[in-house]
Amino acid sequence: MKAYKIVSGVVQVGAGVQIGLGRSQAEARAHKLKPVEGSTGVYIATAVLDFRAGEIVGLEGTADIGKAQLDQIAEATPEEVRAAIEAARKADAAQQAAKDAARARIKPVPEAKAGVSREDLRKAERRGDEAGYKRGFEEGKAAGIAEARAERESEWASLYENSADLKAEFATLEAYVEARRKAG
Secondary structure, three states: OEEEEEOOOEEEOOOOOOOOOOHHHHHHHHHHHHEOOOOOOEEEEEEOEEOOOEEEEEEOOOHHHOHHHHEEEEEEEEHHHHHHHHHHHHHHHHHHHHHHHHHHOOOOOOOOOOOHHHHHHHHHHHHHHHHHHHHHHHHHHHHHHHHHHHHHHHHHHHHHHHHHHHHHHHHHHHHHHHHHHHHH
């Protein structure tokens, strides 16, 4: 498989083509890809894929590219491939660092009583312990709500960390999260 660089415009690759992609490229197109077993970064396109200028993709050859688009691709040099790999690594590291920083700065949601299993609920129901059943159900429901809230607020924190507009509008992450909580 050779590495090709998209030099201009948008190049389309048809369904059924075996293609080599970086992790971030594959994540963005995951709904249109099927991984090739035993290979890392190699996929079969299940639908037409679009690639923009500057992207580097692995192809078996140019036969998978339409004749009208051949002037929009060129074989990538080893330096271009290394630069693309390094840029992807840096972008992944920066994104993970932003997520970690956002998670560290957000105030944790108070934990609800979690530990209520379905089996405990069934036992309470069989015993006719209606109050115990309701209490266990409500505690489990509260734990699920707290977990969903924590996940939602973590997403908000990631948005805040990656947006200059939000940082300009809200002085701190906590102010942004509080505004989102109030908005519903």
